[in-house]
Amino acid sequence: MINGIKPLDRSLRWGMVGGGGTSQIGYIHRSAALRDNTFTLLAGAFDIDAERGRTFGASLGVAGDRCYPDYQTLFQQEAERVDGIEAVSIATPNNTHFAICKAALEAGLHVVCEKPLCFTTAEAKELAALSEAKSKIIGVTYGYSGHQLIQQARSMIAEGLLGEIRIVNMSFSHGFHNEAVELANPSTRWRVDPKFVGPSYVLGDLATHPLFLAETMLPELKIKRLMCSRQSFVKTRAPLEDNAFVLMEYDNGAVGSLWCSAVNCGSMHGQKIRVIGSKASLEWWDEQPNQLRYEVQGEPVQILERGMGYLAPRALEEDRIGGGHPEGLFEAWSNLYRRFAVAMDASDRGDKALLENFWYPDVHAGVTGVQWVERCVESADAGATWVDFE
Template identity: 60%
Template sequence: MVNGERKIARPLRWAMVGGGRLSQVGYKHRSGALRDNTAFQLVAGAFDIDAERGRDFGVNIGVEAGRCYDNYQQLFMHEAQRADGIEVVTVATPNGTHYEITKAALEAGLHVICEKPLFFSSQEAKEIKALAAEKGRIVGVTYGYSGHQMLLQMRQMIASGDIGEVRMVEMQYTHGFSASDNADKFEAQKWRVDPQIAGPSFVLGDLSTHTFYISQLVLPELKLRSLLCDRQSFIPSRAPLEDNAMVLMHYHGGAVGRMWTSSINAGCMNAQQIRVIGSKASLQWADYQPNELKYEVQNQPAQLLHHGMPYLSETALTDDRLGALHTEGLTDAWSNIYLRFALAIDAKNRGDEAGLATLIYPDINAGLEGVRWVENCVRSADGGAVWVNYE
């Protein structure tokens, strides 16, 4: 169980690029990183494209004014000159800036935690993977939902054969907050529907990469063979980017999958879920009921497994924070992810490659795979919603 005790020798000196006052995700990052104040300490940042607003914001969250920089270039340069300079940086900026900032951070000798989707292309991701290896640094990706402990329980039960042979993977991440074009007037949405900033997709990259990574987390041995993607721009001004998409998938070994992702599911507050169907039983998890895992064995009553209970696996219980009596939520999941990042960075710094290999967290390979999945979806959709071999 996580209780905030020190798991690394000292907190890592941490900075943010982006994540300021107008950010939708900045507070999630800070809540996750600082929940266990033994893991990270926020000491610097370039929080906003508007330097004065970013400095004012930084001071208001407790960062020294002199360490609130105008841009990431100044941040990396000046912090490198300090004996107590930053060791790790979070990139919480629009998609189109991820590659250049991550590359600059690695070249400055920093570990990086980056928003998803990681980059525009798998080629960029491969370049960064090679650079991170050369520099001996960690690149983590904030697939924050994957920090929910019941997903580790799901992973363990599938690996143990509790559902038999995997046959189907059913995934969904939808909401209705972009059902009208009024949503595109807000600053937080504008860039998401601009191909120059968002990249080759909208909801495929912004939403379903979360759920796709969850499928990788719980099914690490299941590999894609081919897919078919059909995507739509129901708000015409968003074209060529999609606000709705459906993806069919074939895996090596014969299993099949389906993903529905949409921001125009009118009336839906949020619906992200994954159901894995095996030859003997099924498991289902949803982020709107994250403390429960539904376990349905053919010809037996359905079971609801609950977080924090002693019948869960050791890996699931390790991430428990509040005990079974109290509900946990997204901030707890983000806290788990950031704690795993801290453990990975610490292991890397100490040269403990064996220990690093045992950690389960969204690393550069997870980020690369998310970009690769989006690329294949776009290739299929733009080819006329045709089956393509997974490349």
């Protein structure tokens, strides 16, 4: 259990690009990074408006001379300081991720990046290669994977409790954009603009979350090919989709399906993953993240609760309070940031043994997400045809 003891003997000097006062996601980055004293926020380029960014940074307690007008100045001037930042989080619109991430790595910084890393597989692989060359990690904020019961599912599947994996059913389908809400909401508007988000909306924004949950639970399972159909029910969003269906075939003969939608009226979130084997099934729902359903054919359903002693050790080590008390997304993100810090420190120390067996949403997870969206768009635009994943 996490009890406030720092996992490292230091706090990493940390900065942010984006995540300013109008950001939807900036606060959870800061809350997660600062919770376990693994990072100290020292600098940032918080807003595209330099003055607004300086004012916001000052309100966070960041020194005025370390609130920069843009990321280029941030990286350049921090590199000249003996106490300059060691890591940076990127919480900006999607179209900027590649350039900022590349510049950060070239400046010798570790990176935590919002997904997607970029728009093309070629760009994602370039970032992966640069990360390796610079011995700097890239962490990707697939925040839901920080919930402990995802690791419980991973452990149970690895033990063979489900038998041969046959079906993986995934969804992330909310209803909050069933109308053109972006017309009155600037923070939503850029998410449906191809200039900012690239070739997809819900496939990249929503679907890659349960896709990574499946990757975490089933690390040995690889996608062979997929087929995608996508729709723009709010017509002003075309060519970007607000609803999509994806079918997948895996290398072991299993099949998968994923429904992502922003127009599922009445649904709060609708993110679920169900893994079905020859012996039993597991199901997790992010609106009830402290429970995992375990269903053995012919037996009563078992509800496994977070924080209980019958769980696997890996599912218990990141609890922050005992079972029965609910933990949520802020705790899940904190777990990821704690892991990002440990990975960054191990990389700086050259501890390859730790990194080989240390799980976190890394650059390769980011590459897979970009490639998956690229293949889905390719399939949908070709009339929902099957396409090879590799």
